[in-house]
Structures are given as structure tokens and as C-alpha cells.
Amino acid sequence: MPAGLKQKEVNLPTYEFDPKTNLKLRNWFVQEKRDLAFRKNRTPYSTWVSEIMLQQTRVAAMLPLYEKFIHRFPKPEDLAIAEEEEVFRYWQGLGYYSRAKNLLAGVQKLVNEFGGKFPKTLEEALSLPGVGPYTARAILSISYNLPFAVLDGNAKRVLSRLVLFKESGPKADPALQKIADSFLNLDFPGDHNEAVMELGARVCIPKPLCNECPLQNDCLAYQNGVQESIPEMEKKKKEILLNIRFYILKTKHGILLIRYPERRFFKTIYSLPFSFEGKNPYDSDPVLDWDLKPSDLGIKFKHTITHHKIQGFVSETELDTKSEKKLLENFYKIRPSIEIKYCNWKNLETEFPSSISKKIKQTLAKDGAVLPGLEN
Ligand code: SF4
Incomplete structure (x- = not known):
């Protein structure tokens, strides 16, 4: 469809994706993925730590701190017995210390109630302090390859543009989660989730680099020439x-x-x-x-x-x-x-x-x- 052509507004709770779109995305990810420290020797615990650290923090700023943290606390059992103040010292530079506090409480529960083994159900994962729907889905899909689609800010932008979904903000999340679920590659859920987020971090950025995008031919926002205005900007909190x-x-x-x-x-x-x-x-x-x-x-x-x-x-x-x-x-x-x-x-x-x-x-x-x- 030529750019600029008005398309009927799409406001779908679900969307049918062509499996070839998933394949293109996965191939792109396999070839282009960044060689990041937290992608090596992945365990549910290391995924958990990296996902919590990445909330509100850029990858480049988080990486050296992640490596030091994992070196000091390589296993959940090491973190569970640490003093909160030491954990905070290793968190320095990341800010938002409640994340570290919750991570520590969550890992203590993991060790005390789950024998240190991250659970495999969404319900049990969500029972751990500091593990919200995004983190639970990310750990379960990336570490256990379980079929849960994740929805972070990057994934929301990619999905909204792919299907021309205009709404944004917390009210739009249930519909976006359904879109994410429909798009999930059930053969490779972990890679798929990382691929969507990676595309959002590097290509489908706020000013998208559509000419470098493997999904250009599948993207309704691009086809309509409206990629930069989707999703609609949320009102910024007053300073x-x-x-x-x-x-x-x-x-x-x-x-x-x-x-x-x-x-x-x-x-x-x-x-x-x-x-x-x-x-x-x-x-x-x-x-x-x-x-x-x-x-x-x-x-x-x-x-x-x-x-x-x-x-x-x-x-x-x-x-x-x-x-x-x-x-x-x-x-x-x-x-x-x-x-x-x-x-x-x-x-x-x-x-x-x-x-x-x-x-x-x-x-x-x-x-x-x-x-x-x-x-x-
Ligand atoms: S074509 Fe452009 S807007 Fe669409 S997914 Fe790719 S980068 Fe994003």
C-alpha cells in the first residue's frame, strides 16, 4: 500500500500475523543481536537481575554494573544471604533502590520457598516480590522458552506500529498484550520476545529507521506513512x-x-x-x-x-x-x-x-x- 494512503483505523484486540513475519524477525535477531553480557550463560536468576536492572536504565549504563553484581552474587543463594546495604552498594549508579530491595526480598523468597529454583508458572512467578507481569513473562520465556509474550516500552512501540494501533498509556495495555500474544512465535518465544524488544531498542526507535527494518513490508504504520506518530504520545507528567x-x-x-x-x-x-x-x-x-x-x-x-x-x-x-x-x-x-x-x-x-x-x-x-x- 503506498505511503500516505489512508487506511481504515485499526483498533484490534487481536491480530493475525503472517508466520513469515515472525520468521523474518527471528532471522534478523539471530544475525543482528548484540553480544551482551547478560545473554551469556543465561539462568532464570541472571535474566531476573538483568531485567530488573534494565528498568529505567540504558543497556550501556547497566552492563558494567550487571557484571560486577553477578560476579559478587553469582547465584540466588549468594544474594539471599547478603546484607541489604551491600546490595545497595552494588546497585549504585542504577538508582531506584526499591528495585534492589524488592529483588533481594524476591530472591530470599525464591531460596526459602522454592529451593532457589525459579518457578515455571506465571502465578508462582508473580508471587515473588518485585516480579511483575513483564518480569515474570520475560524470565519464563527467555529462560524456560515458555510461551509468554512480553510487553515493555520497546515492544509496545513495535507492535503498535506493526498493526497501526494508536492508543497508548496503561488503558491500552490489555489490547496490546493480546496483540503481543497473537504475534508470539510459539517455537521460539524467548528469542521472539528479545527480538521484538531489540528491534524497538535499535531500529523501531521513536524516530524509526524503517529502511533498516526487517518488517518494513509487514508494517501498517510504515505503509501509511504514519510511523512517527504512532503510538500517540502520552501526556508528560507536569514538572x-x-x-x-x-x-x-x-x-x-x-x-x-x-x-x-x-x-x-x-x-x-x-x-x-x-x-x-x-x-x-x-x-x-x-x-x-x-x-x-x-x-x-x-x-x-x-x-x-x-x-x-x-x-x-x-x-x-x-x-x-x-x-x-x-x-x-x-x-x-x-x-x-x-x-x-x-x-x-x-x-x-x-x-x-x-x-x-x-x-x-x-x-x-x-x-x-x-x-x-x-x-x-
Ligand atoms: S517499518 Fe519502521 S515503524 Fe514499522 S516496525 Fe519497522 S522500524 Fe518500526
Whole structure:
């Protein structure tokens, strides 16, 4: 069909694919697939780790971290007995620490309740913490070759374009899952899923490279010349601008770090206490109700967390035993679930494993700020 010709709108819950389309896709994948570390010696566990790491993270950024992680925790049994803080250290650079926390909880359940062997049913796989429909389907198909079609962002884009399916967003997922199920190559479900996602990552990208695509002749969006406008863009979440002040509170035990699950950011990791400044929709850490006046170090840095554009500031002060006790009493009163620990200046990045700690250090070093008592 010539490009530009108006095609009847397609809004199908299922779609009949020509088996030759599957074959073309698989041949392309076999020849073109990237030689990625997580594709070697695949086990359900290594697939699980790689799939969780790849959520929200680009392959190039994830690969070195994946290799280090698997080297340190080669089997589920090694990860299951690890301390959460060590796991977080190996997660540093990937962000979204709740993923690491859930992975650890999921692997502990796998070892304790399934003898370390990843289950083979969707229902049992979904019973593991941190394993949602996408991850379960990916592990079952890629590691056991079971017939489950996966649907990540890349797969959704490819499928929507192939059949000219225009809707997007969570409401469109059930229909897209049916399309994915109809397209699944039942002889090679694992390869098929990886092929769809690989095509979406490298060829059927937002500005698609249709001339390099093995499915060009099968693609309704291409035939209609509308490939760039499918799927319809989801409305972006409104950006929220935040000013956040971080506090370096020096005590005789070291720099104070806190965490508690109710706060907006860093729910799972320890961080320097922080407060929001100016207009904002969130509660601050309970650091403001105190008599001490921390000094502003006069530095600024920028950071982004999802749709939050953050301007960061830093203050510091020294707490003697009495004021530390008073501060902690206040913390526990306002946030009973709060946990505390101490770090030193050298290991701030490993103990507060967010790129924010690195930015604070780098900005201070660049501005030549003097921080008495923080050399160690
Ligand atoms: S022809 Fe273009 S739009 Fe269609 S699947 Fe291939 S890359 Fe995507």
C-alpha cells in the first residue's frame, strides 16, 4: 500500500500475523543481536537481575554494573544471604533502590520457598516480590522458552506500529498484550520476545529507521506513512521544581544519615537529612525543629528525580552529644520508623548511594569550600 494512503483505523484486540513475519524477525535477531553480557550463560536468576536492572536504565549504563553484581552474587543463594546495604552498594549508579530491595526480598523468597529454583508458572512467578507481569513473562520465556509474550516500552512501540494501533498509556495495555500474544512465535518465544524488544531498542526507535527494518513490508504504520506518530504520545507528567537543602550533621560518631519509608525521596536508602525550601507539595525530614543554626556552605547543584527538577543546597553543623540526643529524640517523636546510621566523608557515596552525594562532594571540591572535620 503506498505511503500516505489512508487506511481504515485499526483498533484490534487481536491480530493475525503472517508466520513469515515472525520468521523474518527471528532471522534478523539471530544475525543482528548484540553480544551482551547478560545473554551469556543465561539462568532464570541472571535474566531476573538483568531485567530488573534494565528498568529505567540504558543497556550501556547497566552492563558494567550487571557484571560486577553477578560476579559478587553469582547465584540466588549468594544474594539471599547478603546484607541489604551491600546490595545497595552494588546497585549504585542504577538508582531506584526499591528495585534492589524488592529483588533481594524476591530472591530470599525464591531460596526459602522454592529451593532457589525459579518457578515455571506465571502465578508462582508473580508471587515473588518485585516480579511483575513483564518480569515474570520475560524470565519464563527467555529462560524456560515458555510461551509468554512480553510487553515493555520497546515492544509496545513495535507492535503498535506493526498493526497501526494508536492508543497508548496503561488503558491500552490489555489490547496490546493480546496483540503481543497473537504475534508470539510459539517455537521460539524467548528469542521472539528479545527480538521484538531489540528491534524497538535499535531500529523501531521513536524516530524509526524503517529502511533498516526487517518488517518494513509487514508494517501498517510504515505503509501509511504514519510511523512517527504512532503510538500517540502520552501526556508528560507536569514538572515539579523543588529546592532541597541537605544537612551535613557532624557528630562524634560521624556524619548522620537517616532513612524512613514514608518520605517522598530515598525511601529505601540512607541519606543526609534534607528539607524542602519554599513552595512544595511534600513534607520535610524532621530537621527543622531545632535550636542549632547550620551554616550554608554556599553551593548549588542540580539533580533530577523522575519529573522533579531539583536545585540542591548544603548546610553543615557540628552537634555535641546533648544536641545530637535532642535532635534524635525529635526525629523519633515525629517519625517513629526512622533509622539512623553514621558515615564519614570518605564513604559518604557508598553509605548514601545516590549520585546526589557525589554531586555534593564534587561541587564542594570545585568551589574550594573548606569543611573542617570532614577530611576523613
Ligand atoms: S517499518 Fe519502521 S515503524 Fe514499522 S516496525 Fe519497522 S522500524 Fe518500526
